[in-house]
Amino acid sequence: MKNNRIIVFDTTLRDGEQSPGASLNIKEKVQIALQLERLGVDIIEAGFPVSSPVQFDSVEACSAEVRDTIVCGLARTLEKDITSAYNALKGAAHARIHTFIATSRVHMEHKLHKKPEEVLKLAVEAVRLAKSYVDDVEFSGEDAFRSDPGFLKEVVAATIEAGAGTINIPDTVGYAIPNEFGAFIRDIMENVPNVNDAVISVHCHNDLGLAVSNSLMAIQNGARQVEVAVNGLGERAGNASLEEIVMAVNVRKDFLNYETGINTKEIYRTSQLVSNLSGIRVQPNKAIVGANAFAHESGIHVDGLLKMRSTYEIMTPESIGLIDMKIVMGRHSGKHGFKQRLKDLGYTLSDSDLDVAFERFLDVADKKKEVFDEDLAAIVEDEIHSVPEFYKLDYFHISSGSSTIPTSTVRMKVGNEVKQESAWGDGPVDATYRAINAIVDIPITLGEYSLRAVTEGTEAMGEVSLKIIINDGIVITGRGASTDILEASAKAYVDGLNKIKFKM
Numbered sequence: 150m151k152n153n154r155i156i157v158f159d160t161t162l163r164d165g166e167q168s169p170g171a172s173l174n175i176k177e178k179v180q181i182a183l184q185l186e187r188l189g190v191d192i193i194e195a196g197f198p199v200s201s202p203v204q205f206d207s208v209e210a211c212s213a214e215v216r217d218t219i220v221c222g223l224a225r226t227l228e229k230d231i232t233s234a235y236n237a238l239k240g241a242a243h244a245r246i247h248t249f250i251a252t253s254r255v256h257m258e259h260k261l262h263k264k265p266e267e268v269l270k271l272a273v274e275a276v277r278l279a280k281s282y283v284d285d286v287e288f289s290g291e292d293a294f295r296s297d298p299g300f301l302k303e304v305v306a307a308t309i310e311a312g313a314g315t316i317n318i319p320d321t322v323g324y325a326i327p328n329e330f331g332a333f334i335r336d337i338m339e340n341v342p343n344v345n346d347a348v349i350s351v352h353c354h355n356d357l358g359l360a361v362s363n364s365l366m367a368i369q370n371g372a373r374q375v376e377v378a379v380n381g382l383g384e385r386a387g388n389a390s391l392e393e394i395v396m397a398v399n400v401r402k403d404f405l406n407y408e409t410g411i412n413t414k415e416i417y418r419t420s421q422l423v424s425n426l427s428g429i430r431v432q433p434n435k436a437i438v439g440a441n442a443f444a445h446e447s448g449i450h451v452d453g454l455l456k457m458r459s460t461y462e463i464m465t466p467e468s469i470g471l472i473d474m475k476i477v478m479g480r481h482s483g484k485h486g487f488k489q490r491l492k493d494l495g496y497t498l499s500d501s502d503l504d505v506a507f508e509r510f511l512d513v514a515d516k517k518k519e520v521f522d523e524d525l526a527a528i529v530e531d532e533i534h535s536v537p538e539f540y541k542l543d544y545f546h547i548s549s550g551s552s553t554i555p556t557s558t559v560r561m562k563v564g565n566e567v568k569q570e571s572a573w574g575d576g577p578v579d580a581t582y583r584a585i586n587a588i589v590d591i592p593i594t595l596g597e598y599s600l601r602a603v604t605e606g607t608e609a610m611g612e613v614s615l616k617i618i619i620n621d622g623i624v625i626t627g628r629g630a631s632t633d634i635l636e637a638s639a640k641a642y643v644d645g646l647n648k649i650k651f652k653m
């Protein structure tokens with residue numbers, strides 16, 4: 150690999166999924182993994198296998214589907230973690246185990262209750278164990294940036310010696326300032342004797358809004374892997390944003406002179422897919438992929454742009470694949486056209502999922518004259534997001550108006566039984582949810598409820614996202630889409646109930 154080639158390690162499915170409010174099921178994770186492969190990332194961190202059966206299954210499923218890109222599983226330095234990561238990655242064409250332990254004083258003393266020499270020993274043993282399973286091992290010193298530099302360098306040297314091919318230096322709490330972080334990486338590059346036997350990686354969090362700047366500084370000081378997430382997802386304020394780092398390197402080649410393996414034309418599609426499936430919307434003014442990133446409002450700007458695009462545009466929308474996303478579909482587009490458009494949008498469905506999604510598409514196309522990309526995304530999300538249907542909405546009737554007490558009658562399948570209840574409420578949605586509560590009889594509270602029109606116009610599909618709080622404080626998300634917002638509301642609630650039932 151050329152010395153100016155930057156390895157892109159994507160952690161959207163692991164750290165990104167730790168974003169508050171993000172929830173992805175296994176099918177959704179596989180969709181994202183396949184799109185990340187198309188985007189050209191070098192490594193996909195697919196999850197933390199030991200942490201739950203769903204995490205294990207997700208890493209296993211991504212390993213089975215992704216063929217060209219390295220799939221990585223996270224593990225603490227514990228034997229059970231590393232073995233679990235190995236088992237989840239068994240089907241991968243290229244597997245990496247990423248093991249980590251905290252190296253900062255505050256973490257070692259207060260979280261791990263371990264002395265530095267114990268941490269060093271655990272790190273070395275973990276790398277050796279991982280190395281006995283797979284060739285490609287990465288080690289991270291969690292909270293590395295706040296670690297004693299002398300101790301950290303000792304750990305880096307020892308884990309390289311033990312066989313780690315990549316050493317990651319995380320700024321776990323997003324505390325670093327760019328030139329300070331650059332100097333921190335340079336110190337490692339210059340003073341760890343065997344540093345050239347490994348790739349030095351960085352993993353920057355965005356608590357001070359500096360994750361991208363810190364990562365770029367690290368690159369300029371010798372790091373050759375960046376850990377990033379699409380749309381900057383991740384714990385708290387998120388990770389360094391993939392699209393911002395890649396486009397900075399791309400647009401400022403004159404200054405930065407590095408390359409990545411990313412096909413930048415897949416950036417916009419990847420961002421949309423992650424946003425749609427995770428339920429975390431991209432802020433409009435987000436660099437590169439926000440709705441306003443290429444929108445020019447002021448007259449002076451528009452005038453300049455019309456005369457010469459480079460007056461106010463440092464990169465083209467086309468360079469991130471933001472072109473012709475507005476193809477309108479209808480009933481007559483046919484299944485082939487439907488499948489192709491989904492592929493263009495980054496969705497690769499199995500034949501059975503495609504059949505179900507196509508039926509929904511025909512249904513929507515009957516109700517709406519024109520079906521836009523956003524509608525297609527909502528349809529697919531609705532279908533592939535769905536969990537097994539123990540509870541199934543069969544029928545509902547709502548009576549509401551300015552001078553009526555809103556009442557709702559709901560009939561549902563509950564396992565093999567059919568149940569029906571009526572209730573009144575503050576509004577039609579409240580009445581429907583009360584009727585559903587009367588049927589399922591599970592003690593729950595509705596947390597957030599949000600309704601979004603997927604496209605413009607009165608015949609737009611509505612998408613409802615909500616949070617249900619179970620008795621023990623666990624929060625479950627539900628989602629539903631329909632051209633009828635009351636149906637979307639009921640579907641989202643039932644989706645949440647099914648997740649509670651199947652503990653997803």
Ligand code: KIV
Binds near residue numbers: 289292317
């Ligand atoms: O932020 C962090 O330190 C991490 C590690 C597990 C790499 O996510």
Ligand code: ZN
Binds near residue numbers: 164
């Ligand atoms: Zn992290």
